[in-house]
Every structure is written in structure tokens, then in C-alpha cells.
Amino acid sequence: RGHLVLLDSGISVNRADPTDGRTLLASAAHAGSADVTDLLLSRGADPLISDHQGQTPLTLSARQGHVRVLGMMLDWARGLELEAGMGMVEHADSEGWTALRSAAWGGHTEAVHLLLDAGADVDGCDAEGRSALRAAAWGGHEEILLTLLDHGAQVDKVDREGRTPLIAAAYMGHREAVEILLDHGAEVDLADGDGRTALSVAALCVPTAAGVKGYGEVASLLLERGADPGHRDQDGMTPLLLAAYEGHEEVVELLLEAGADVDESAGPHAAAASAAVTPLLAAAAMGHSATVGRVLFWGAAVDGIDGEGRTALSLAAARGSVEVVRALLDRGLDENHKDDLGWTPLHAAACEGHRGVCAVLTERGSMARVGEMDIEGRTPLILAAQEGHCGTVRLLLDRRSLIDHRAYDGHSALSAAALEGHAEVVELLMRRGTDTDVRDAEGRPLLYLLVLEGHLDMAALIMEKGGVPLESRDGEGRTALHVASWQGKLEAVGLLLSNGADPNTQDGEGRPPLHSVAWRGHVEPGRLLLEVRGVNVDLACRQQGATALSIAAQEGHANIVAMLLERGANPDHIDKYGRSPVKVAGKRGHFTIVRLLESYGAKPYSVRLPPSNTRSPRSPTVKSPSSACSGSNGARAGLHHGASTSTSSASCSPGSPGSTAEHFHSIQSSQTSSSTAHSQATVQTVPADSLSFTQQIQQHSLPRCRSRHSTLPPPSSAHGSLHGTSHRSQCPKASPPPPTLCTVTAMVHDSEKPYEGSPAGLDYPSKHKPPRLIQEERSQYGGGRWNSVMASLGVTPGQDGPKNRDSLPMGYPYQLQSPAQRETWEENRKMSITPGSPCVVAMTTTDPQLNLKQAIKLQFEGPTSAALYKRETPL
The missing domain is CATH 1.25.40.20 (Ankyrin repeat-containing domain)
Known part of the structure; x- marks a missing residue:
């Protein structure tokens, strides 16, 4: 309703x-x-x-x-x-x-x-090819099977996987359904797509509560109807091997009675690991004690091994079956047999944490050795600790396993457990007195590795329990604090510092953790390091003399630079190549940092001339130290391309506050002046055209005790002959000032073709010469005079190279070398200029004792100089 x-x-x-x-x-x-x-x-x-x-x-x-x-x-x-x-x-x-x-x-x-x-x-199928007859066989509905068969259903109709109604009924353990299908002509050994017959699937299936009895009956019926007990599927597995794997004791018995081989293996068609598996190995691997007993009763060989060299005892130990292990030990299996990995049964049991099996293998009367090592040098204790099996670790320690044994990778049970985060095992081992100063094969200590891998909780636990050395170092002298600083892990840096780590600790190159944060630009870890009392912000590395400020300036980390300056870092620190933080920042184009450094009192950045866009060489620009003098006002003159001297109000004192930038602009203004100005100084200035490249280098390389105002005869403008008169600069009662700027142009690589054996002429094998240079002065002097001047500087004459269209030699015929010894090829590579175009190179020599070798090295530093600060070796 x-x-x-x-x-x-x-x-x-x-x-x-x-x-x-x-x-x-x-x-x-x-x-x-x-x-x-x-x-x-x-x-x-x-x-x-x-x-x-x-x-x-x-x-x-x-x-x-x-x-x-x-x-x-x-x-x-x-x-x-x-x-x-x-x-x-x-x-x-x-x-x-x-x-x-x-x-x-x-x-x-x-x-x-x-x-x-x-x-x-009656034979209608779904998309998978399964018919109504297969559905009835799967469900074991005998009356429906008979009805469908009476209406003409195909008894061996296969689905897309090749399975017939008989295979479906056998898989589900329906004996009556199997018998009906066999009575109606079903083929008993018809295999599916995997090569399995009805007997194979009957042996494979796991018994259920309803069908536990049916599987044995199905197998028996199929064997009675002629099923092949030795049939192999595509994996080489026989019904006996499948039944042994699944633990079907009754089916195993039936198959053995039907003539199956008790020691048969999967054979060559199986995977490599299971090719040698026998029914005993299969049953032991799955821990089926009843099936193991049955195949042993039928005379199975106990000394068989699988494709990985494991015996039945090893497989049973890995499964954790105490009953099977005892049964196999009673049959005399070797408890110290090693597989292909060097594992004994005790290794396998310890790795899986089967404490009961370990107890059986190590109990009195057993010969299992707790100190046996695998192919990597690991003992059962290390494996148990690595997997976090605390009970097994305790048992093995009680059985006198060596607590501090090191594997071939250097790890002990402690480090293996700590790196996996097993706190309970770590505490147990530390209570038992294990050594905490553990290093891996690369010499990296445990605390270092924990910080590197990010296991900070474990690092805190080990430091809390005490005994771990905070200053333990790797092969390059780096500590855990170096690692945390390099990775920028603020929590790790704080943890180490709170436990007493030294912020001034230096690695093998003399680099403290501050250098690491300066390289990577990690602001917060850097701030934490700088807040520690007693931190030295001006520690310099040994190889190049760089401080954290120098590195941060080079890498462009302005925040790090600001923090270091606030903590009192020296903005005028000079490294071993004469470079200051201002210079390295300017060379990399970090002008914000340059201004920041200058605001903290750093000497102003030396302005350089921009690179030329033409290949034609020019006369060198020289600021001769002989142009400085003393007087009432003092005068400093700069010459450019033969221009006359100009007056300047700057003092001649080396400590004059006048910036190089101001001096550069004064030189520029002198070029446009129409009148000739004369210096009020009492000394004579040397014209720029009178100075050759080698004379400039020679002048800047003189020791402090020698006069830097030696006679420099100018060349003849017509025929290259020397003038008969000399020009000697005089500056009475005044020590010569140190050279400040020597800007040399007209230096060009021979870029017509790359050097033999080097890509694009950038890499120079030891058998080839370094890049060659062109000097305009070469054409102004006679050969003898030029060779004698270059010989005085330690330069070896060579052969003239080809001429370019400007009649200038394309190959510089001299190889630079210091007066003491020849430059190494690696150093010449660092000195080289980018090939292919002329460039302007500024040489700033702040140290009056700078020798020729250092002067040349500095002169040839380009914007992409190879002499940048050496980055730390990756962790």
C-alpha cells in the first residue's frame, strides 16, 4: 500500500x-x-x-x-x-x-x-574468457556442472590465462567437481599459461579449513587418472617441490609413493637461486617441520645446497624454525657451513633476530662459533646489532662474542646499530663497555658519520652517555663540527657546541668550521659559531692564507661578510697571493660586498681598466714609482701612452689616503689635457714609451734594499737603437715607495689554433709550452739587447713565431721562468689568460718584498683566475 x-x-x-x-x-x-x-x-x-x-x-x-x-x-x-x-x-x-x-x-x-x-x-564468457562452467567448477557446484555439461558446455574451455574448469576445481580442492569433469572427458595434464597442470595447482594450494582434506583426495584422484607426478612448470617446479614449499605433508607422501624423486631439483629452467632447490631445502626454508621429517624419512640427502650455497640448516635458521634446526642438527648438518656470502646458520638467525635458534646453535654441545666472519668481516653480533635485535645481541654477548670486533668497512656493532638508529642496542653495548672511538674504512669517526647522515638523536644519545671524542677527525682532519657547518645543519651545530665542541678546531688545511659556513653561505649556523666565546674569526688556511671573510667575499655571501665584520674580522687581511677581501670580491663582481668592506675601513678597491675589444696591441700604461717625490705639497704623476706628466696634490708617502680610483680619474683627465704640465718634484719622470714590459716587471721585483729608480733607457722611435743618455730618478732622503699599480696591455694569446693534445688550448700537457704572449717592445729593440734584458729576468729566448697582418709575432718566443727555477706547468695554467682576445691585466703589489714569481702569478690572474680559493673536499 x-x-x-x-x-x-x-x-x-x-x-x-x-x-x-x-x-x-x-x-x-x-x-x-x-x-x-x-x-x-x-x-x-x-x-x-x-x-x-x-x-x-x-x-x-x-x-x-x-x-x-x-x-x-x-x-x-x-x-x-x-x-x-x-x-x-x-x-x-x-x-x-x-x-x-x-x-x-x-x-x-x-x-x-x-x-x-x-x-x-552455455559457453558465454566474460572479457577474461571465463565461462559459467568454470564458475561452477570454482564453486564446487556439482549439480550445476552436470546441468551445464548436459547442455553442451565445453569441458576444456580455457580462459585467457589458459586455465580450464578442471584446474579451477583442483585449485579449490573440490574432489567431486574434479571427478565430474574427468568423467566428462577433461584432459588431466592440460597445462595453463604458467605450465601448471591440475596436479601442480592441487599441490600448490594452501589448505583451508573446509578443504584441508580435499587436497590430498584431489591429488590422489588425479594420480589415479594418470597425472604426471614429474611434470615441470615454466619455472622448473614439480608438484613435489610445490607441495614441499607449501608444507602439504599428505600430498608429498602421495607424490613420493607415485614415484617422485625425493632429491629432484628445479633444474636449469628455474631461476639461479632456486635451480638447486630440493624438497628438503624447500620444506626447511619454509619451516615445515612435518614435511622435513617426511622427506628425511624417504631418504633425502642432507648435504644439498641451493644456488646461493645455503644448506637446509642455514635456510631453517633464517626462517627461525627451532624444530627444524634441531632435527637437522640431529642428522649431523654442519653448523659452521658458510654460504656464498660467508654466512653461517648463526649469521642467518642473528640477522633475522631469531633468538631461540641462536640459543640452539650456541648451546653447550653445539660447535657454532660466535666469532665467525662473513666475506665482509661481519660477525653475527654486528648483523644482529645492525638490525636492532636487542635480545639476540644480549644472547651473543653472553656467549662471549667480541663486542668491539671491526668489519672490513671499519664498523663495529656499536656503529652499525647507531647508524641504523637502534637506541636500545646502542645503550646495551655502551653498558657493556664497547669502544666509542669507532672509524669506518675511510677514517671517519662515528660522531662524524652520525652528523653526516642526520642521526642527531643518536649523536645526542652517544654524547650524553659520554666517552665519544668530540674532536675525532677524518683523514683530512675534519671533525663533526666541520660536517655540520658544511651541511648547514643548525640543530647539529648547536648540539655539538652545547656539548663542548671547539669552534676553532682546524682541519688538515688549517680551515675552521667558519670557513665551511663561509663557503656555503649558511647564515644561521655561522651566527651560532660566532656567538661562542673565544672564536677566532681571522683563522687562515695554510695553503692560500684565506680567512672566512676572504672566502665569503669571494663567494658573494654578503650576510656572512656582515656578520664576520661585526665580530671584528680584519677587512684588510692579505692572503699568500697578496689579495685582500676587497680584491677577491671585486674580481668576482660582488661590489655590494666591496662597499660593505670599505665601510668597515678596508682599503678602497683598485679600479681596473676594462678589457679591450680589439686584438691590436697597445703601449703599456705604467705608473712608475720613480714619479713619486717629496716636496712641500708632494706630487704623484701618472703617465699614459707617452703623455706628459700632470701635477697632483697627492702626497708621495706610501701611506697616503688617496684612493686608487681617484688616481685613475686623474690619469684619465691628463689624457684630454691640451697643455703640458710639469711636475714640481725634483726628480725626473720616465716616459711610458721608455719602459718595456720586462723592465716594468724587473722594476717591481727589486728587493727593498735596492733602488727602484734605476736607469731605464728609452728605445729609439725610429730604428730601435738605444739613447745615449740615461734618465736617473733622484729622491734624496726618501725611501722608495712600494709599487701600487702596474697595468699592462698588449698581452695576447696565440689563439690561431689550440695547443696539440688539449681541448681548445685550455689544458697544457707537460710536454707542451704554456700560452705565449705578444709584447710590443719586442719590435722596438734589437735582438741582442732584448735577449740580454730577458735573460736577466730568467726568460729563455725561443724562435720567432708567425706574423699576423699587423706584422706582430703571433707566437711569443719566450718562456717565463723565475730566476731560481722554472715555473711548473700547473702554475703556468693558473697564470694563463683567457685565449683568443687581448686583455688588460692589473698587478697590485702591496708587499715590497714580492718576488718575480709572485708578481708574474698575480699579473696573469684574470677575472676567472684558477687561483681562486680552493674549495673544501666534498664530504
């Missing part, structure tokens, strides 16, 4: 539930309500409407076995045209289930009869 009220209220009879798409008719059919179904059909409900899963009222009633409702649906289908009616009967849902297959799977015999009488296809 309630349904009538709903329908009379105007609700559509075909209204569907939005959640599952089922109509009122589909819901009634699924529930088996025949009266409601009849009412809805009389009101015009459409039985062809499917829900979201493609199920119609007919398929829903067939799946549930509601025969009366199914009959109503079939009667309604008969009223349609033949094609439409059959389409309704053969309709399949989204998973391919037809009404007949659904009824057969559910065991609804009467529904199957109704559908077959309505013309349903």
Missing part, C-alpha cells in the same frame, strides 16, 4: 537512486520482492535500465537466486522481439558477468535452468 501511495503521488516509476543508479524495479529485484516487482512492471517500469555497475533487474535477481522475480523478468523479455529479448538475457554488467554465469557462480541451480530454457549461451 505504501508503494502505491508513492506512485500515486507523482514520483517517476523509473526514478534512480543517485548513489548507485538503481531504479525502484532494480532494488525490488535485488531484494527478491515479487509483489513490488509485479506492481512496478504494471506501472510501466523499464527492466532494461542498468545501474552504475551495468547490472539490470534480471542480472541482480539471477545473482541472488530469486527465481520468482527472475521468472517475471524472463516473461517480460519474451514479450519483446526476439533480438531484444535475447539481448536482455545475454546482457553483461561492467565486469562481464552475465545472468547465467552469476547464477552458476552462486550455486543457484533452478535459476540456471530458467536461463538455459530462455536460451542463454
Whole structure:
């Protein structure tokens, strides 16, 4: 009556539930309500409407076995045209289930009869090729099997995986279904796509509570009907091996009685690891003690090994089966046998944490040795500690296992447990007195490794328990604090400092942790280091003399630079190459840092001339130290391209506050001046055209005790002959000032072709000469005079190279070398200029004692100089 009220209220009879798409008719059919179904059909409900899963009222009633409702649906289908009616009967849902297959799977015999009488296809399949007969065999519905077979169903019809109804019935352990199919002509040894027959799957299946007895009966029936007990699948597995793996003791017995070989193996068709597996090894590996006993009773060989060299005892120990281990020990198996990895049964049990097996193997009367090592030098104790098996570790320690044994990688039980984060094992080992100063094969200490891997909780635990050396170093002298600083781990830096780590500790190159944060730009770790009392911000590395400020300036880390300056870092520190933080920052283009350094009192940055865009060489620009003098006001003159001297109010004192930038602008202004100005100094200035490149270098390389104002004869402008008069600069009662700037142009690489054996001429093997240079002065002097001047500087004459279109030699015929010894090729590489274009090179020599070798090295530093500070070796 309630349904009538709903329908009379105007609700559509075909209204569907939005959640599952089922109509009122589909819901009634699924529930088996025949009266409601009849009412809805009389009101015009459409039985062809499917829900979201493609199920119609007919398929829903067939799946549930509601025969009366199914009959109503079939009667309604008969009223349609033949094609439409059959389409309704053969309709399949989204998973391919037809009404007949659904009824057969559910065991609804009467529904199957109704559908077959309505013309349903007895061999109709879903998308996977599974028919109604296979569904009935899977469910073990004998009556439906007989009905379908009587209606002509194919007994050996296979699905897409090659499985027949017989294989499905055997897999599920349905003996009666197997017998029906065999009686109707099913082939007993027909294999599926994996090469398995009905006997193979009967041996493979894990017994259920309902079918535990059926598997033995199915195997027995199949063997009686002629099934092959030695059949191998595609993996080389026989029914006996499969039954042994699954622990089917009864099936194993039947197969052995049928003639199966108790020591058969998987053979060459199997994977390498299982090729030599026998039934005993298979049962032992799975811990099936009853099956192990059965194959041992049938005379299985106990000395067999698998493809990885493991015996049955090793496999049983790894599984943790105490019963199997005892049974095999009673049969005399070697408890110290090693597999291909060098593992004994005790290694296998310890790694898996099977404390009971370890106890059996190490108990009195057993010969298992707790100190045996595998191929990597690890003992069972190390394996147990690495896996975090605290109980097993305690047992092995009680059995006198060496607590501080080191594997070949240098790790002990402590480091193995700590690096895996097993705190309980670490505490146990430390209570037992283990050595905490552990290093791996690369010499890295435990605390170093914990910080490197990010195990800070474990690092804190070890430091809390005491005994771990905070200053332990790796092969390059780096500590855990170096590691934390390099990685920028603020928590790790704080942890180490709070436990007393020294912020001034230096590695083998003399680099403290501050250098690491300066390299990487880690602001917060750097701030933490600088807050420690007593930290030395001006520690310099040994090789290049760089401080943290120098490195941060080079790398462009302005925040680090600011912090270091606030903590009192020296902004004018000079490294071993004469470079200050201002210079290295300027060379890398970090002008914000340059201004920051200058604001803290650093000497102003030396402005350089920009690189030329032409290859034609120019006359060198020289600021001769002989142009400085003393007087009432003092004068400093700069010459450029032979220009006359100009007056300057700058003092001649070496400590004059006048910046190089101001001096540069004064030189520029002197070039545009139309009048010739004369210096008020009492000394004579040397014209720029009078100075050759070698004379400039020679002048800057003179020792302090010698006069830097030696006679420099200018060359003849016409024929290159020397002038007869000399120009000697005089500066009475005044020590010569140190050279400040020597800017040399007209230096060009021979870039016509790359050097032999080097890519693009950048790498120079030891058998080749370094880059050659062009000097304009070469064409102004006679050969003898030029050679004598260069010889005085330790430069060896060579052969003239080819000429370019400007009649200048393309190959510089001299090889630079110091007066003491020849430059190494590696040093010449560092000195080289970028090939292919002329460039302007500034040489700033702040140290008056700078020798020729250092002067040359500094002169040839380009914007991408190879003499940048050496980065730390990666961790």
C-alpha cells in the first residue's frame, strides 16, 4: 500500500537512486520482492535500465537466486522481439558477468535452468574468457556442472590465462567437481599459461579449513587418472617441490609413493637461486617441520645446497624454525657451513633476530662459533646489532662474542646499530663497555658519520652517555663540527657546541668550521659559531692564507661578510697571493660586498681598466714609482701612452689616503689635457714609451734594499737603437715607495689554433709550452739587447713565431721562468689568460718584498683566475 501511495503521488516509476543508479524495479529485484516487482512492471517500469555497475533487474535477481522475480523478468523479455529479448538475457554488467554465469557462480541451480530454457549461451564468457562452467567448477557446484555439461558446455574451455574448469576445481580442492569433469572427458595434464597442470595447482594450494582434506583426495584422484607426478612448470617446479614449499605433508607422501624423486631439483629452467632447490631445502626454508621429517624419512640427502650455497640448516635458521634446526642438527648438518656470502646458520638467525635458534646453535654441545666472519668481516653480533635485535645481541654477548670486533668497512656493532638508529642496542653495548672511538674504512669517526647522515638523536644519545671524542677527525682532519657547518645543519651545530665542541678546531688545511659556513653561505649556523666565546674569526688556511671573510667575499655571501665584520674580522687581511677581501670580491663582481668592506675601513678597491675589444696591441700604461717625490705639497704623476706628466696634490708617502680610483680619474683627465704640465718634484719622470714590459716587471721585483729608480733607457722611435743618455730618478732622503699599480696591455694569446693534445688550448700537457704572449717592445729593440734584458729576468729566448697582418709575432718566443727555477706547468695554467682576445691585466703589489714569481702569478690572474680559493673536499 505504501508503494502505491508513492506512485500515486507523482514520483517517476523509473526514478534512480543517485548513489548507485538503481531504479525502484532494480532494488525490488535485488531484494527478491515479487509483489513490488509485479506492481512496478504494471506501472510501466523499464527492466532494461542498468545501474552504475551495468547490472539490470534480471542480472541482480539471477545473482541472488530469486527465481520468482527472475521468472517475471524472463516473461517480460519474451514479450519483446526476439533480438531484444535475447539481448536482455545475454546482457553483461561492467565486469562481464552475465545472468547465467552469476547464477552458476552462486550455486543457484533452478535459476540456471530458467536461463538455459530462455536460451542463454552455455559457453558465454566474460572479457577474461571465463565461462559459467568454470564458475561452477570454482564453486564446487556439482549439480550445476552436470546441468551445464548436459547442455553442451565445453569441458576444456580455457580462459585467457589458459586455465580450464578442471584446474579451477583442483585449485579449490573440490574432489567431486574434479571427478565430474574427468568423467566428462577433461584432459588431466592440460597445462595453463604458467605450465601448471591440475596436479601442480592441487599441490600448490594452501589448505583451508573446509578443504584441508580435499587436497590430498584431489591429488590422489588425479594420480589415479594418470597425472604426471614429474611434470615441470615454466619455472622448473614439480608438484613435489610445490607441495614441499607449501608444507602439504599428505600430498608429498602421495607424490613420493607415485614415484617422485625425493632429491629432484628445479633444474636449469628455474631461476639461479632456486635451480638447486630440493624438497628438503624447500620444506626447511619454509619451516615445515612435518614435511622435513617426511622427506628425511624417504631418504633425502642432507648435504644439498641451493644456488646461493645455503644448506637446509642455514635456510631453517633464517626462517627461525627451532624444530627444524634441531632435527637437522640431529642428522649431523654442519653448523659452521658458510654460504656464498660467508654466512653461517648463526649469521642467518642473528640477522633475522631469531633468538631461540641462536640459543640452539650456541648451546653447550653445539660447535657454532660466535666469532665467525662473513666475506665482509661481519660477525653475527654486528648483523644482529645492525638490525636492532636487542635480545639476540644480549644472547651473543653472553656467549662471549667480541663486542668491539671491526668489519672490513671499519664498523663495529656499536656503529652499525647507531647508524641504523637502534637506541636500545646502542645503550646495551655502551653498558657493556664497547669502544666509542669507532672509524669506518675511510677514517671517519662515528660522531662524524652520525652528523653526516642526520642521526642527531643518536649523536645526542652517544654524547650524553659520554666517552665519544668530540674532536675525532677524518683523514683530512675534519671533525663533526666541520660536517655540520658544511651541511648547514643548525640543530647539529648547536648540539655539538652545547656539548663542548671547539669552534676553532682546524682541519688538515688549517680551515675552521667558519670557513665551511663561509663557503656555503649558511647564515644561521655561522651566527651560532660566532656567538661562542673565544672564536677566532681571522683563522687562515695554510695553503692560500684565506680567512672566512676572504672566502665569503669571494663567494658573494654578503650576510656572512656582515656578520664576520661585526665580530671584528680584519677587512684588510692579505692572503699568500697578496689579495685582500676587497680584491677577491671585486674580481668576482660582488661590489655590494666591496662597499660593505670599505665601510668597515678596508682599503678602497683598485679600479681596473676594462678589457679591450680589439686584438691590436697597445703601449703599456705604467705608473712608475720613480714619479713619486717629496716636496712641500708632494706630487704623484701618472703617465699614459707617452703623455706628459700632470701635477697632483697627492702626497708621495706610501701611506697616503688617496684612493686608487681617484688616481685613475686623474690619469684619465691628463689624457684630454691640451697643455703640458710639469711636475714640481725634483726628480725626473720616465716616459711610458721608455719602459718595456720586462723592465716594468724587473722594476717591481727589486728587493727593498735596492733602488727602484734605476736607469731605464728609452728605445729609439725610429730604428730601435738605444739613447745615449740615461734618465736617473733622484729622491734624496726618501725611501722608495712600494709599487701600487702596474697595468699592462698588449698581452695576447696565440689563439690561431689550440695547443696539440688539449681541448681548445685550455689544458697544457707537460710536454707542451704554456700560452705565449705578444709584447710590443719586442719590435722596438734589437735582438741582442732584448735577449740580454730577458735573460736577466730568467726568460729563455725561443724562435720567432708567425706574423699576423699587423706584422706582430703571433707566437711569443719566450718562456717565463723565475730566476731560481722554472715555473711548473700547473702554475703556468693558473697564470694563463683567457685565449683568443687581448686583455688588460692589473698587478697590485702591496708587499715590497714580492718576488718575480709572485708578481708574474698575480699579473696573469684574470677575472676567472684558477687561483681562486680552493674549495673544501666534498664530504
